[in-house]
Amino acid sequence: MQYQFSDRISGLKPSAIREILKVTQDPSVISFAAGNPSPESFPAAEMAEIATDLFRNRAGEALQYGMTEGYMPLRQQTAKRLREKYRIGTDGDDLIITSGGQQALELAAKVFLNEGDTLICEDPSFVGALNAFRSYRVRLVGCPTDELGMRMDILENLLKTQPRVKVIYTIPTFQNPSGRTMPESRRREMLALAEKYNVMILEDNPYFELRYSGEPVPAIKSMDVNGRVIYAGSYSKVLAPGIRMGFACAPREVIGKMVVAKQTSDVHSNLFFQMVISEYLNRYDLDAHIEQVRGLYRHKRDVMLDAIGRHFDKRVSVTHPDGGLFLWVQLPDGCDGFALCERAGVQKVAAVPGVSFLVNDEMKSPGIRLNFSLPSDSQIETGIAILGKVIEDYLKEVEA
Amino acid sequence: MQYQFSDRISGLKPSAIREILKVTQDPSVISFAAGNPSPESFPAAEMAEIATDLFRNRAGEALQYGMTEGYMPLRQQTAKRLREKYRIGTDGDDLIITSGGQQALELAAKVFLNEGDTLICEDPSFVGALNAFRSYRVRLVGCPTDELGMRMDILENLLKTQPRVKVIYTIPTFQNPSGRTMPESRRREMLALAEKYNVMILEDNPYFELRYSGEPVPAIKSMDVNGRVIYAGSYSKVLAPGIRMGFACAPREVIGKMVVAKQTSDVHSNLFFQMVISEYLNRYDLDAHIEQVRGLYRHKRDVMLDAIGRHFDKRVSVTHPDGGLFLWVQLPDGCDGFALCERAGVQKVAAVPGVSFLVNDEMKSPGIRLNFSLPSDSQIETGIAILGKVIEDYLKEVEA
Numbered sequence: 001m002q003y004q005f006s007d008r009i010s011g012l013k014p015s016a017i018r019e020i021l022k023v024t025q026d027p028s029v030i031s032f033a034a035g036n037p038s039p040e041s042f043p044a045a046e047m048a049e050i051a052t053d054l055f056r057n058r059a060g061e062a063l064q065y066g067m068t069e070g071y072m073p074l075r076q077q078t079a080k081r082l083r084e085k086y087r088i089g090t091d092g093d094d095l096i097i098t099s100g101g102q103q104a105l106e107l108a109a110k111v112f113l114n115e116g117d118t119l120i121c122e123d124p125s126f127v128g129a130l131n132a133f134r135s136y137r138v139r140l141v142g143c144p145t146d147e148l149g150m151r152m153d154i155l156e157n158l159l160k161t162q163p164r165v166k167v168i169y170t171i172p173t174f175q176n177p178s179g180r181t182m183p184e185s186r187r188r189e190m191l192a193l194a195e196k197y198n199v200m201i202l203e204d205n206p207y208f209e210l211r212y213s214g215e216p217v218p219a220i221k222s223m224d225v226n227g228r229v230i231y232a233g234s235y236s237k238v239l240a241p242g243i244r245m246g247f248a249c250a251p252r253e254v255i256g257k258m259v260v261a262k263q264t265s266d267v268h269s270n271l272f273f274q275m276v277i278s279e280y281l282n283r284y285d286l287d288a289h290i291e292q293v294r295g296l297y298r299h300k301r302d303v304m305l306d307a308i309g310r311h312f313d314k315r316v317s318v319t320h321p322d323g324g325l326f327l328w329v330q331l332p333d334g335c336d337g338f339a340l341c342e343r344a345g346v347q348k349v350a351a352v353p354g355v356s357f358l359v360n361d362e363m364k365s366p367g368i369r370l371n372f373s374l375p376s377d378s379q380i381e382t383g384i385a386i387l388g389k390v391i392e393d394y395l396k397e398v399e400a
Numbered sequence: 401m402q403y404q405f406s407d408r409i410s411g412l413k414p415s416a417i418r419e420i421l422k423v424t425q426d427p428s429v430i431s432f433a434a435g436n437p438s439p440e441s442f443p444a445a446e447m448a449e450i451a452t453d454l455f456r457n458r459a460g461e462a463l464q465y466g467m468t469e470g471y472m473p474l475r476q477q478t479a480k481r482l483r484e485k486y487r488i489g490t491d492g493d494d495l496i497i498t499s500g501g502q503q504a505l506e507l508a509a510k511v512f513l514n515e516g517d518t519l520i521c522e523d524p525s526f527v528g529a530l531n532a533f534r535s536y537r538v539r540l541v542g543c544p545t546d547e548l549g550m551r552m553d554i555l556e557n558l559l560k561t562q563p564r565v566k567v568i569y570t571i572p573t574f575q576n577p578s579g580r581t582m583p584e585s586r587r588r589e590m591l592a593l594a595e596k597y598n599v600m601i602l603e604d605n606p607y608f609e610l611r612y613s614g615e616p617v618p619a620i621k622s623m624d625v626n627g628r629v630i631y632a633g634s635y636s637k638v639l640a641p642g643i644r645m646g647f648a649c650a651p652r653e654v655i656g657k658m659v660v661a662k663q664t665s666d667v668h669s670n671l672f673f674q675m676v677i678s679e680y681l682n683r684y685d686l687d688a689h690i691e692q693v694r695g696l697y698r699h700k701r702d703v704m705l706d707a708i709g710r711h712f713d714k715r716v717s718v719t720h721p722d723g724g725l726f727l728w729v730q731l732p733d734g735c736d737g738f739a740l741c742e743r744a745g746v747q748k749v750a751a752v753p754g755v756s757f758l759v760n761d762e763m764k765s766p767g768i769r770l771n772f773s774l775p776s777d778s779q780i781e782t783g784i785a786i787l788g789k790v791i792e793d794y795l796k797e798v799e800a
Binding site for chain 1: 401403404405406407408409412413434435436437439442444445447448451452455456459460461462463464465466499500502503506510511512513514515517528531532534535566600626627628640641642643644651653654657660661663664665666667668669670671672673
């Protein structure tokens with residue numbers, strides 16, 4: 001049978017990364033392709049204890065339908081922590097629990113963007129978000145970046161010249177895929193431009209608490225006095241991703257619309273694990289847990305950077321991010337990250353080609369993204385050595 | 401600040417039912433408004449045991465990111481059970497795990513329906529589904545029903561005359577809100593009409609295993625040889641709703657598109673509870689569990705029907721459904737179910753006015769929907785007595 005799919009889905013390709021991840025189910029492959037946290041970072045024993053108590057004492061509530069907005073104590077705890085620790089959120093804001101940070105982005109797109117409206121984002125950017133926007137037939141315009149994130153001069157030019165711009169999407173801290181962080185001054189500039197050109201900012205900040213070096217930079221949302229920023233956060237990177245728990249903090253009216261959209265989408269997020277997280281926040285010290293996770297990932301980042309220093313050709317440049325889960329490897333001009341990833345795959349090392357993150361994915365990118373949180377130390381050493389050899393061979397070939 | 405929301409969300413109202421449910425958080429209110437299963441029906445002890453084992457032996461996997469399609473063993477177990485027990489699904493079909501049955505409906509709408517496309521549904525129908533369709537600016541056309549469900553003569557006329565019809569949405573078994581079931585002959589007729597007019601059928605069947613009397617009727621999907629039916633199912637009503645686990649069975653190509661859409665929506669459903677259900681199906685007998693749940697709800701249905709027989713004015717008609725969670729109460733012509741529900745609310749009895757389920761919710765409906773699965777026997781007796789008195793007073797007033 002010939003199916004007539006909707007226009008919005010016909011043009012949408014499955015995420016290349018998730019296709020690559022299928023291949024990496026092969027245990028003999030060393031994967032730097034994922035965005036997965038390390039299982040070592042999951043507080044499984046603590047969650048197990050809480051789950052046992054919930055099943056014993058509150059199963060009737062935890063397994064029943066819940067409110068679309070989320071489990072009230074978890075909403076309050078999350079909002080309180082954001083506000084007291086990071087000045088994120090004001091009296092005019094509200095908070096919704098979402099099924100992962102991804103759903104916060106998707107709901108924001110659904111409630112703000114008509115088909116054909118324009119969204120400006122970093123280029124390259126997180127492909128999961130870009131696909132969510134594409135699924136609403138939003139017109140994506142990429143803004144070039146430098147070492148300090150989105151270029152504000154070019155952003156202003158785009159805001160002036162592009163039609164129907166309604167949202168700026170940014171991952172200001174340890175950006176995916178680049179690993180880079182926008183400094184405070186540039187964040188203030190972005191907010192000022194959003195005010196000047198009357199557009200919303202969708203601030204996607206899932207990694208910011210995974211800082212291993214350098215000084216914290218305040219969230220754009222913490223500077224937002226007029227209710228122009230929708231803040232998307234996640235428990236995936238600090239607790240566990242498989243339970244799909246994220247949140248959005250935004251002006252009350254915006255959250256109200258996101259609640260209406262979420263009702264139609266999944267009614268509410270898994271209530272049992274909303275209660276697990278709430279109780280985790282009651283019984284344990286999330287900040288102390290995050291400090292441990294930071295130690296783990298700081299070590300892994302340094303192991304990978306050290307191995308790269310020994311194994312990669314010096315013409316290849318690599319970011320040294322202060323946090324997050326990713327390094328960005330840039331090959332010399334004229335090289336193709338996709339071709340490199342294909343060769344690495346043959347050698348059973350997986351990485352994601354930069355082209356996957358481009359707004360226009362028919363372009364070429366000389367970059368590849370490497371994840372350091374999931375592989376073991378010895379996998380990092382072995383995999384980076386193999387990748388170094390693949391790069392060496394590839395560069396020779398390109399020169400020839 | 402003045403927000404410019406998308407057209408698709410501006411016109412969408414929060415579900416009246418969920419607003420009513422907020423009121424029923426007051427413990428002194430007797431609620432017949434919910435669609436909730438009884439907490440007595442949740443296999444909490446069994447889930448607790450499985451959860452303990454998962455945390456002990458497989459936490460790293462269960463808390464990690466998973467595949468968008470769903471946890472492979474659960475997909476296989478679900479598909480096998482549907483096929484062997486109900487002849488639902490063929491070699492050309494595939495199955496996706498969704499975040500509740502609601503997400504299966506929302507994804508089906510997203511992948512098939514452009515803005516302005518037409519969907520035909522029973523009128524009244526499940527408001528959660530209608531709002532999902534409305535959120536994609538789908539044109540809804542209601543088809544009148546009789547005691548045997550959607551009227552096939554009118555359906556054919558609509559298929560002939562309405563522009564851009566792409567999908568027929570139906571809840572064939574123990575329909576929400578009417579409680580009615582379409583007989584096999586009419587199901588065959590609907591499928592033949594879908595073939596004739598080249599439209600898809602979205603079959604929403606969350607209640608069919610909750611049968612308390614009468615003979616089972618085969619699913620439309622079990623008659624589908626050409627891949628024209630998208631089947632949406634749920635574990636909410638037979639295990640527990642708070643964990644948000646549903647599924648869709650549809651032609652492989654359709655499921656492929658739903659996977660792409662789900663990636664952008666929530667990446668995957670809560671993996672821990674996908675594994676809990678999979679292990680539940682390994683260790684326990686779901687059919688035996690459902691048999692117990694049937695006994696519980698059969699009793700509650702009968703308690704409610706008995707109380708209605710004693711307390712309601714004889715001019716009021718009530719459905720005697722063979723299963724599901726709902727009775728439909730029809731007041732005499734000229735009466736307004738909404739006005740009745742308002743009066744009942746004052747007396748601390750909650751019910752949902754029929755108008756909430758209408759395709760055109762600016763019409764009036766002389767019906768109200770009553771849920772019998774959640775309230776206790778004594779709440780049913782007390783609440784129906786109060787409702788009987790409210791109806792009596794209301795009818796007197798209407799006559800005057």
